[in-house]
Amino acid sequence: EIVLTQSPGTLSLSPGERATLSCRASQSVSSNYLAWYQQKLGQAPRLLIYRASIRATGIPDRFSGSGSGTDFTLTISGLEADDFAVYYCQQYSPWTFGQGTKVEIK
């Protein structure tokens, strides 16, 4: 089973700043089968990125994904108030989730 480790656990930033979230896999993720989700308190998750770098429908372009192999990154350029949430990565070959990164207001 591929283990995904997200870092940092919590990211404290101010609106307008850039957020860089890491997701590291214990072994190579085939075909970059990696997705990112955003979850706000009390809500279901929302798909942001799939295949490591493709934005899902309706996702603003301030969200971008990159990486391959074992190292993946979600970048949020210019945090908005609505972006403070928990973010999860997921690989789907087979399926596992990272433990999440909380992006909080500094």
Added chain:
Amino acid sequence: QVQLVESGGGLVKPGGSLRLSCAASGFTFSDYYMTWIRQAPGKGLEWVAYISQSGGAIYSSDSMKGRVTISRDNAKNSLYLQMNSLRAEDTAVYYCARWNEGMDVWGQGTTVTVSS
């Protein structure tokens, strides 16, 4: 609009059983893999099971293997999760989601509490 609505959660005693349902609308249900994901209180997301479009391919997580059965009825646009031998650690919000290389549509979740 595209929607998933779960039902069937509730309070159950350890060792008991529960059947969750997920009603889909607004899209061609039979075109998609479907999944169940759960989230224990204050914890992260955990994949439970997924099922192919026809139901011919089914996969479940090691943590619940042998205790859960995922199924679907394409004529009723419905997804199901039968859970047996429930334990306290199965207490969670259970979400159904549509798989479209990423889980792009989620339900609001149904809460399962396992307690005596």
